[in-house]
Amino acid sequence: MRSMNKPKILVVGEDSLGVELIEVILLKDYEVETAQDIEEIVLKVEKATPDLIILDKIISSMNGFGMCRQLKSDERTRSIPLLIAAEKEEMKEAKDAGADYFVGKPIDVRELNAGVKSLLK
Numbered sequence: 001m002r003s004m005n006k007p008k009i010l011v012v013g014e015d016s017l018g019v020e021l022i023e024v025i026l027l028k029d030y031e032v033e034t035a036q037d038i039e040e041i042v043l044k045v046e047k048a049t050p051d052l053i054i055l056d057k058i059i060s061s062m063n064g065f066g067m068c069r070q071l072k073s074d075e076r077t078r079s080i081p082l083l084i085a086a087e088k089e090e091m092k093e094a095k096d097a098g099a100d101y102f103v104g105k106p107i108d109v110r111e112l113n114a115g116v117k118s119l120l121k
Contacts, residue, residue, distance in 0.1 A: 006031045007120050010044055012067070013056025018085070018107070022054060025109055026116065038067060045077055052119050053077070055099075057086035065090075065097040072098035081119040085112075 008031045013019045023032045033050070035041045041053070053071065057064035064084050071077040084099040085107055094102045101115040 007051040008033070008048065009052045009054060009116065010035060010041065010050040011054045011056075012036070012041055013064075013085075015056055018056055018105075021107065022085070022112065025107075025112060030116070038070060041067075041071070042074075042076070045080070050080060052081050052083065052116060054083045054085065054116075057084060057090065057094075057105075065093055068094070068097040068099050083115050083119060 006029065009026055010033050011019050011022050011026075012035045014036055019034050023034060026032050033044055035044055044050070055064040055067055064086065068082055068084060071080070071082060081100045082098065083101040083103060084094040084097070085103050085105055086094055088104040091102045091104075101119050103111045103115050
């Protein structure tokens with residue numbers, strides 16, 4: 001059952017260690033779910049729309065930038081804020097794909113928390 005006071009974040013990526021790291025960082029303040037591909041994202045969004053989606057640039061079915069474009073073009077997910085975690089030099093590509101916020105890899109805990117708080121305002 002969804003907590004009424006904790007925003008829901010969906011973390012997407014195929015690197016289970018990276019996804020688990022983000023999950024551990026955020027679990028104290030947020031309800032966190034994970035997914036590995038676009039089909040799983042769509043199922044979870046239809047079940048309960050998250051307040052934020054965090055994408056790793058490496059995802060099994062396509063890269064995070066392609067997934068970001070797909071999510072931003074789908075009316076079911078278009079309005080959900082998207083944060084992409086990728087290499088610093090890929091920041092422009094993330095923005096061009098429609099990301100609302102970018103954090104560099106390796107992930108800095110303060111940077112991730114700042115991005116999440118900013119997008120959930």
